[in-house]
Amino acid sequence: MSRIGKAPVKLPSGVDVKMSGREVTVKGPKGMLSWSVHPTVEVAIDDAVVTTRPADGNEAHWAMAGTTRALLNNMVVGVSSGFERKLSLVGVGYRAQAKGKVLNLALGYSHPIDFPVPDGIEIETPAPTEIVVRGIDKQQVGQVAAVIRGFRPPEPYKGKGVRYADEQVLRKEAKKK
Incomplete structure (x- = not known):
C-alpha cells in the first residue's frame, strides 16, 4: 500500500494556497487553479506545507487522502513551473x-x-x-x-x-x- 497520502506538499516561493469551505485555490506565477476537496478528506495548510488526512480517521479513506494529496501537488507544480x-x-x-x-x-x-x-x-x-x-x-x-x-x-x-x-x-x- 502506498504511503503518498501521508507525505506533505511543500510550497515553493511565490505559490499561495487558500482554503474556503471545501474549495482549495492555488495561485502562482503561471496562474490560478481551484478544486473542490472530497468530504472525507481534511486539508491542513501551514506556513509552506499542505497536508492531507481522512476527516473521520477511517482507514478506508486514506486512499482518497492520497489522491487529494497527488492532485494538490500537481496543482502546485502547475502554477509554479507548468x-x-x-x-x-x-x-x-x-x-x-x-x-x-x-x-x-x-x-x-x-x-x-x-x-x-x-x-x-x-x-x-x-x-x-x-x-x-x-x-x-x-x-x-x-x-x-x-x-x-x-x-x-x-x-x-x-x-x-x-x-x-x-x-x-x-x-x-x-x-x-
Whole structure:
C-alpha cells in the first residue's frame, strides 16, 4: 500500500494556497487553479506545507487522502513551473502548424484538420513534425495531447501517425506469402 497520502506538499516561493469551505485555490506565477476537496478528506495548510488526512480517521479513506494529496501537488507544480507534453508526427507529408488559437494538421487524409486550442493551453510547433502542448493543468494538457494523438494514432506496421515523443511503437511483421 502506498504511503503518498501521508507525505506533505511543500510550497515553493511565490505559490499561495487558500482554503474556503471545501474549495482549495492555488495561485502562482503561471496562474490560478481551484478544486473542490472530497468530504472525507481534511486539508491542513501551514506556513509552506499542505497536508492531507481522512476527516473521520477511517482507514478506508486514506486512499482518497492520497489522491487529494497527488492532485494538490500537481496543482502546485502547475502554477509554479507548468506541464508540457511533446508529440511527434511520423509519416510522409504529415505536418502541423500553429496559427493563433488553431492547430492545423495534415495527417494523410483528403482534408486538413483544424483543431481549436482550448483556453488555458498553449500549442507550439518548433518544427513541422513536432507539437508541444503546454499548460498549468496536468489533466487538461494530457487530454489535449491525447485528442491530437487520436486524430491519427501510430499504426503497428510502418509506425506512421501521431505519437508522444517518448512513446515506443511496437512494430509487427508484415504478412508473408
